[in-house]
Amino acid sequence: MATQKKGQGISFRIPGQDAGEAEPAAPAPARDAARYQPKTGIGLLSRVISDAQGDSEEVARLQDEVTKLKLQVGEQLLDPRLIKPSRWADRHPDSFASPAFMELRDEIAAAGGNVQPVKVRPIPGVSPSGGEPCYELVFGSRRTRACRDLGLRVRAVIDDGLNDQDLYVQMQRENRGRANLSAWEQGVSYRRALDEGLFPSARRLAEVIGVDQSNLSKALRVASLPEEVVGAFSSPCDIQFRWVAALDKAMAGDPDSVLDAARALRSRSSRPVAMDVFKALTRPLKDVANAKVKPGRAKLPVFTVRSDVSGVTTVKIPQGSLDPSKLAQFEKGLAALIEEFAPGR
Template identity: 30%
Template sequence: MARKQKDYLAGLLADDEPAAPPPSSEPVAEYKGVLDRQQDHVRHLRQEKLERRAGTTLLGRESALARVASGEVRQVTQLLLDPARVRIWPGNARSYAHLSEESCRELIDSIIAEGGQKVPAVVRRVEGDPDHEFEVIAGTRRHWSISWLRAHSYPQMQLLAQVQQLDDEAAFRLADLENRARADVSDLERARNYAAALADHYDNHQTRMAERLRVSKGWLSKMLRVAALPDKVVAAFPSPADIQLKPAYPLAQALDGPQRRAIIDLADRIRQEQAHRRDAGQPPFPANEVIGRLLRAGAVRSAAPAAVTIDGAHGRPAVSVTGTNRQGVTLRLHAGHGLSDEALLQRVGDALAQLAGDGRGLQR
């Protein structure tokens, strides 16, 4: 600071001497000019900062839009929907008809306590359906619970949904991933869902399906065997939800053998017994007891299956049955039978007729 300025400021701060006017206005003008230049510089810096920020924001916005357009980033849309305008995708394993207030009670109470859903359902748009705009891919229980609440004193409740673009195969895989974590989705429901998907999405190629689902081929094969349980056998259980993979798989194997008819007949009798017990207010036979009875019935019937052999000329065998199961009948045509081709085919027909009479014929 200049000497004249120091003296002037010292005079202003002095207590024992009267303040004196500045000897000249030149130092004040010089000091004011410095302040003006500093303020101009600060304003200039601020303007540059604003321009850089605007440019960066615009550039960032353009970059984000470019990433969305390229598919690198997906936009996630969440909507609040009237569940009446949302249908259930039939490719989901969960049986909507078997949901109830009791099975959804915990979820219903959670939605009430929190004022709505916290986890959105996954939906996709549908076309050509005047009654529905979306369909649920994952979140069937959430849809059911919101629908129930709207009909029971909570008409303001809406379905929180995340909209995604998915083809059927991707929708199946997404729904399957969610259902694997749900204890209330039975193995039979999932197994039948897999059987339908195998034909619909994977051209009946089990290896390809296992790779896409990231499960073992052996495990998938067992699920598909359980999926083939006849409806008459399923009806013998207290509920389809009681049929689990590990205990049901031996039963599915037994149904591929000659004891199939005996198992199905007993299953129908057990179904009638279950109905009588329900009417009398008694608990039904549990699943493990049903499976045990069916397996024992099959074992008795198949303990000593009658051999089927059809003779040809001179008492020599012409046709014999070497195996029967659900997939078909294995026949052996013997050499030295002494028959014409036409006569041999007649013997084949005789062998199949005998199998049918024993309840082991081909399933048409």
């Protein structure tokens, strides 16, 4: 009994041909061509692969057709100069100078445009023919900016049925799926949405956009930091969520010292790294907490002496440190000390 060779007995059905339809008889191949006919399943599979490789141009043509169909059913190629940021835009300008943005821009340049579309909504009463921005960005600020920088048209979906709250919710959810916003960017965005009445409360805002309420509260606290404290950092985007409690505590315990330190840092021509700025702003609080007391002596209230960049020196004495009846005596003694240590003495 003859042994069956590998691949024999395997049948193949050509797509589009009914199972019961018999393949039409073909004329006997020429003697020279017969040796190229596949005799096994593996050979036939190789033949199919070879034919598919030969159809690469056809595949590319079909992909172009798909792109055209996408544009017809919702996506359009827009001039990015016709798109303006939403008034709830949550990206700080520093976000467009980060390494992550540069990498995204390089990817878009290599692809010849943004693969994932942005979303916009028409601005009522503004015509595209006027040359003025006629679309408001819903999400995709980094992709839009990259296309504008590269001189490319941006692939966009136009949605004319969005109200303000829908726009805000879609923007928030889309951004969380891409490059994360900094604590400060999130806080500023949340505060603006609450100030403009998009949501009745922070709790409702957290529910609708799907974020943890405690994280939302921390972001709001970052956005509420004094301008001097925020300005002490090279970028507001450098402020971390985990620093909020310490900064709040420092401001509550000794606000003048924190603000003096922040102004001094801001005036420097070269800013320290973010962690060093944080340490400098919270150091007055740590100095008080770590003050040492000699054994056997009662703990004395801690006072602070600070000089700002203009040379003004401030002495801060905690409440309850001085007996009110001896305040005049203290002022007289302090005046004597200042005179003793005055320049030239």
